[in-house]
Amino acid sequence: MYNAGKIIPGLLIFLGLVTFPFWSNLGRAYDVPELVMPEAEEECVLAGDWMRANHMILLDDWRDLAVRDNKRLFTNDAGKRFDMSLTKTCLSSQCHANKDTFCDRCHDALAITPNCWDCHVVPTIGEE
Amino acid sequence: MLEKALQGNKAYWGWIFTLLVAIGIGFGFYVVQLQQGLGVTGLNRDVSWGLYIGQLTYMVGIAASAVMLVLPYYLHNYKAFGKLVIFGEFLAVSAVIVCLLFVVVDLGQPQRLMNVVLHPTPNSVLFWDMVVLNGYLFLNIIIGWAVLHAVKKGVRPASWLKILIYVSIPWAVSIHTVTAFLYAGLPGRYFWHDSLLAASFLTGAFAAGPALLLLILMIVQKVSDLKIPKEATQTLTKIITYAWAINLFMLLLKIFSAYYSQYPAKMATFDYLFGGVGGEQMMPWMWNFVFLSVVSLVLLVIPSTRNNPITMTIALVMVVFAGWIDKGLSLVIGGFIPNPFKVHTEYWPTIPEFFITVGVYAVGLLILTILYKVALAVQRENAS
C-alpha cells in the first residue's frame, strides 16, 4: 500500500473520533430518571410498557390521523375514548400536566430534544 | 485523480483560501438565518422569493448551456470543441450544485428537505425540478469523470458512455424547461404566465452560459497551459450571438403582446420594472440591462468586433451581466410586483442574504476550480 504510514494512523484517528460517543460513555451507569406520574389517572391510553417504548410513534400517528385524515377520536382496547390531542389529552391537568417532571426527565437523560414544543403549548405552564 | 487538485502554486492556494473565507462568511450568516428564520432576508409576504431563487434560475441556465458544447462535439463530431467539452460539463456540475444549494438556503425548514422524496408529489413542478436537477448532476459527474479517466489512460471512452451523453442532451433542455414551468404554470402571475418562458429561458441560457464559460476559460488560459482553439472561440461566439438575438427578440414579443393589447395585468410588471411605477428600485437595473443587451448584441453581430479579442471580451461580460439582471434579479422580483391585489411592495436583499449568496457561489467556484485543476492536469499528462 502506498503511504501506509499516513493512511493507517489516519484511519485510526478517524475511527476514534466517530466512535467518540460510545467509548466516552463506556462504563457510565444510566440513571433511570424518576418520573412523577399523574395522580388522577391510573391508566394511560395504551399499556404503560408499550407507551414507554413507543409513545413517539403513537403521537406521530395521532398527528397524521388528526391533521391529514380528520380522525381525532381514539378508542383503546378497554373501550375508553380519547381526543387525539397532545395538549387536550396527554398534557391535560388530569394527566401529564407537568412536562418538566415527566416528558423532560427522560428526554434530558437521553439527550434528545423533540420539537413538539416548538409549536404545541403545555397548558398548565402556559408559555414555554 | 482528485489528488491532482492538491498540487498548485501560491496563487492557486491563495485563490482556494479566498474561496474558503467567502464560504465561511456565508456559512456564518446561514447559521444566523437558520436560527432566526428567513426574517433576516429582505423577503416579505408579497415578494416571497428573491435573490436565492433568482440565482437558482440563472444557474440552471448556466448548467444547461453545457449542451452547446456537448451537442456539436458528440452529435456532429465537431472537433474544435474536443478539448473544451470537459470544461463545459464540469461547469454544469458546479452550476447544478450551486442551484441545489440555493434551493436549500431558501427553505424555511431545510431539515425537512427529504419530505420531497418521502412524500413524492408528481403534480408539483418543484418535485420534477428536484428530479431533473439531480439527474443532470449525476449524468455530468459520471460523463465528465469517465471521459477524463479515458483520457488519462489514453483509451477511447467506454461505449456505454455514449448512451449517457445522448441522454444528457435532451436532459439539459429539460432542466431549464422544468425550471421555467415552476413559474409559467401559476395562475394570476402574469409576468410569468407565458408559454414562451421556457423557450426564452433556454435562449438566454445558451447565450449567457457559453459566454461565462469562455470568460472562465480565458482566465484559465492565463494561469495554465490551456489553449482555447481559435475556431472554438469563433463558433461559440456565433452561438452566443444567435442565442442572444433570439432571447432579446422574445423579450420584445412579450412587450408587444402586453402593450398592444393594453392588457393591464401584463403591462403592470413592465411599468414597474422599466417605468418605476410603484417603486423605482429596479428601474436603473433594467435600463442597464437594456444598455448592456443592445451594446453587446451590436458588438457580437459585427464580425470585426466579434472576432477582436478585446471587444469580444467586453461583449461577453455584458451578456453575462445582462443575463444575470434578466434572470437572476428581475424575473423573480418582477413576477411578484405588483402583487395580485395590484399593490407594490418592494424587495431588496439584505446583507445576510447577500453574503449567503456569495458563499453559495464560492462553493460552486471551489468545486469548479478543483474539477478544472484535475482536468487540466490530466490533459497535460496526456499531451506530454
Place this chain on the structure above:
Amino acid sequence: MAINRRTFLKAAGLTTLAGVAGHAAMELLTPGALEAARPESVGRFPEELTAKRWAMLIDTEKFTTAQTFQRCIDACHVLHNVPHIPGDKEIKWLWTDSFKHVFPDQQHDLIPEAIKNQPFLALCNHCDNPPCVRVCPTKATFKRDDGIVMMDMHRCIGCRYCMAGCPYGARSFNFWDPRPFIANIDPYYPTRMIGVVEKCTFCEDRLARGQIPACVEVSEGAMLFGDLDNQDSEVRRVLRERFSLRRKPSLGTKPHVFYLI
C-alpha cells in the same frame, strides 16, 4: 430521536414494493408500531359537523361597523395564536382590504363612495381547483374530500411555492419565530415554528368537534357557513336569492368564499 426513527421507518416502507409488504416490514422492525393506527380504534366525534362541500358566505351589507370586522378577525387570530408582526413580514388568516384590492377586476373610478371606502374581508378561498395544492412538493397542503384546503404544518418545508401559486395572497410565511408576537397564547391551539406557511383552515378542528368556524360564530349572521352540495342548506338558499361575487373567477380556481353584495 423519535422523528428520525419514523423517517427511517417511512423510508424502509417506501423501498418495500407493496403496501402489504411495507406493513409486514414495519411489523418486523417495530412490532406493534402499527397497533396505534388500527383503523377500528380511531374515528370521529359523533358531534362532528360534516358536509360534502363546505362554503362560506360573507354578507357585505351586514359588515357596517369597524367593530364587526374586528370581532371576526380577533376571534380567528386569538383562537389560532396568529402573531401580530408589524411590517411586510406579517401573518394573517382573516383580514380586511379595500374593494379595489379584493376585487381588482371589478374596480372602476365611479363606483359608489360607500363601496370604495368599505373594507372587505379576505381569507383563504378554499378553492375547488387550488393552485397551492397543485404546486406543493410534499402534500403539506392538500384538499380534503369536504373541500377544505388543509395545511399540515408538520410537513411543510417552507419552500413558499404555495405563496407564489395563491392568487389571493391568503398565505403567510413564518419569517420569524411567532411566539414573541403573540400577546396571549391559547394553549389549546399550537403556535407555529419558524419557516412554515400557514393560512385559514375553515376551523377544521372546530368542525371536527361540532362547532362552526370562529369568525362565523361571532359575526352575528354577517357570515354564513354550510354545505354547498345540499340543495336545502341555508347557504344554497341565500345564494339563490342574493347576488354574489367570487374573487378572480377568471383564473379557474373556483373559490368557495362568496361575497353577498
